[in-house]
Amino acid sequence: MTMEKIQEMLKTLLYYDNCEIVHKIRGEHHTFSLSYAKESHTFQLENIETKQIENYKDLETVSLALLQIIESGATKINTDS
Numbered sequence: 001m002t003m004e005k006i007q008e009m010l011k012t013l014l015y016y017d018n019c020e021i022v023h024k025i026r027g028e029h030h031t032f033s034l035s036y037a038k039e040s041h042t043f044q045l046e047n048i049e050t051k052q053i054e055n056y057k058d059l060e061t062v063s064l065a066l067l068q069i070i071e072s073g074a075t076k077i078n079t080d081s
Contacts, residue, residue: 001070006063010043014059024048027069034066 013021013036023034031048042055043062056062 001067003063003067006066006070007059010059010062013043025066025069028072032069034062 017038025032033046035044037044042057046053
């Protein structure tokens with residue numbers, strides 16, 4: 001999946017912010033869920049197995065985290081830049 005496709009998916013979440021839309025992304029060893037929290041205006045990325053949740057305020061940062069999961073089969077969310 002390209003960065004452009006990821007950002008298009010995220011923009012869809014923003015556009016339909018009054019609906020509950022959850023995307024599931026499968027990494028090599030873990031599955032992640034992605035949603036948008038309207039109340040806090042953040043993207044929430046959760047490792048379903050470990051229950052680790054990271055919140056992202058901007059489209060670019062969450063896009064990079066998703067790309068890392070998809071391309072490298074990450075087993076955890078890395079927020080280090």
